[in-house]
Amino acid sequence: MTLSVTAPDGVPEIRPGDDLATALLAALGPDDLVDGDVLVVTSKVVSKAEGRVESGDRDAWIDAETERIVALRGPTRIVRNRLGLTMAAAGVDASNVVAGSVVLLPLDPDASARRLRAAVAERRGVNVGVVVTDTAGRPWREGQTDIAIGAAGVAVLESFAGRVDAHGNELAVTAPAVADEIASAVELAQGKLGARPCAVLRGRGDLVLAPGDDGPGARALIRAEGADLFGYGAREAVVQAVAGHPTARAPFGSPVAAEELVAALARAGITARASAPAAVTAQRERRAAADIVAFAHGWESTDTGDLGTDLQFRPVTP
Template sequence: MGIVVTAPDGVPEIRPGDDLAAALLAALPTGDLADGDILVVTSKVVSKAEGRVESGDREAWIDAETERLVARRGPTRIVRNRLGLTMAAAGVDASNVERGTVVLLPLDPDASARRLRTAVAERRDVNVGVVVTDTAGRTWREGQTDIAIGAAGLAVLESFAGRVDAHGNELAVTAPAVADEIASAVELAQGKLGARPCAVLRGRPDLVLAPGVDGPGARSLIRPDGADLFGYGAREAVIQAVAAQPSARTPFGAPVDAVDLVDALARAGIAAHATAADDVRTGPERRAAADIVAFAHGWESVPTGEVGTDLRFRPVTP
């Protein structure tokens, strides 16, 4: 058994209102698409067909698509966009499009994948999985890879929890994001400049769901805001903790327990001898620092009505 990826030539330039399924199927002769195959298509052509091409300033569209800033380095903004994806420029793309225009991500990539899967089933009478892809960078790694931002009829995550390897070791947290792996594998065949916006991956029919079962979609791969260990960039985390705006709490995650808070204060050189969150002693010159550390860990100081160096803290729900 093996995996075969076919990325056909011949898909025309897609414009708003075009029948995307018809354009893709025209480039895939009968036999090139069978039950158990996975049809992979770039988000750009999906967006073009759905009329997500806009004129105007790219930076203004990035603002419009952004939910919150994650990190900034010079002109580059890493943001969490309206789909919950964390990526550069909110996924707003000005490449392979007429000058003065930009392409926004689909409004609902999972819904786009479902519609395409339905159209393929109706016109070719085959049961396929569908993946909608986009390009994203990776924390700690140079370069970019394609990821799945939409999916239908596909198991997007393959859990190995509870299975045992050849040495008898139980796998506890191994869960390959197979939808992302498919997106990256297919991009090798498509190429960035190959004008091949779709491809078919054959060889993993076990991942394709039964007809009429679309599955959880690619959105299920997105961690909720606050569940990620890296909700802010290093510099932005400092700024947000110092500013201490209530709306900035969520990306720091749920409050730690009292033991972890006391440990964090000690590691920051504050209240080294504290034994509990309601028994913190620090000098007045470190009071502001204590509040900053507490904010980043989901706690806040409790006014006592007394002026001194004894502090008490309580957890705050984001």
């Protein structure tokens, strides 16, 4: 298999209201786009063309784009933004823009990708996939990579479930996020300071969908609230569990089984037992700690304030 990436020079500065397809296609030669290629575009030029450049205080725009805080470290805010993406500063960018202005992410990156794909098909007569990218950090790893935040006409996940490797082992959960891999590969050719906001990846035509099929988009790569094992950062998880506000429950996920809660309480030094399939009994003298652990695992106390020797817990229903 051979992969190639072409990142052309010559794309002009994009301004609100510009026809992005016209600007990108002008920089791409007649042979730079063929059926089965993937056209990759940075979210910044998409946002600029769509008028997502705003003036004002950056922190205020971060607030406006934030759905909830995930983690705080000094001035750094990792948040889940209105698109469901977990990013530093909600994806609000103050680079490569006039001082005093910021660039917000597109309102709907998948829709942006669909429009660009349709324009390419109409003007060049070719069937390509489109990926809209942005830069994001990653848990456990230094540095940043580009990821897909919008996609059209391209598979975003390649499932290997049910396939067998060379040793006869069945692959159960292997599902490469190919749209993210495309975004990262292309970024190597674009460069952060190269002023090359688009590129074409060739060699994975098997990932490009048929004309008229835009696919699920990059939104399919976002885990639902509560499905991520790291819905809060380490410090924020403690704060939210201690505060115990009902609106903070969702990122912790669904209630665990009684046996799992008992094991978690034990790790916290609290004696407990499963008294029924949906009931747990814990020692009263550790009430505050038990309530915190229970909250983080989707349970709540049924204590009525009597002076019994044990606390009773039950799973929280939606």
